Amino acid sequence: MILRPYDISGETERAEWSTPREALAAERSGVIRLMPPTMSILIELTDLGSVDGCDQSREGPADRAVLPKVVETSHGWQFRYPRVAAGPS
Numbered sequence: 001m002i003l004r005p006y007d008i009s010g011e012t013e014r015a016e017w018s019t020p021r022e023a024l025a026a027e028r029s030g031v032i033r034l035m036p037p038t039m040s041i042l043i044e045l046t047d048l049g050s051v052d053g054c055d056q057s058r059e060g061p062a063d064r065a066v067l068p069k070v071v072e073t074s075h076g077w078q079f080r081y082p083r084v085a086a087g088p089s
Helices: 019-028 036-048 052-056
Strands: 071-072 078-081
Touching: 019 036
Parallel strands: none
Antiparallel strands: 071 078
16 A cells, blocks of 8 residues: 555645655755744754654653744845754753
8 A cells, every 4th residue: 555645734735755854955945845843843853863763862842942043045034943952851
C-alpha cells in the first residue's frame, strides 16, 4: 500500500512527504512557503538528526519559546531562527 499525503484542513496548497532538511531547502529556494511554527519545528528536527535523536531528547518544542528575529536581506524581510540545543535543560 502506498500512502499519499493529502490536506483536509484547507491550510495548504499542496501536501507531500519530505525530510525536514528537504522541506527547509525547498523553503529557502522559494519552492514552498512555511509558516513560522512549522519552520521552527523542522529546524529542531533537522538538528536532532534522527528518530533516535528525537527519542533521546527530553525537552519538547512546547517546553520553550522560539523567538525568531526578523532581518532584512537582499530577498526582502525574512525570519531567522535560533538554534536550540536538544536535550534536558
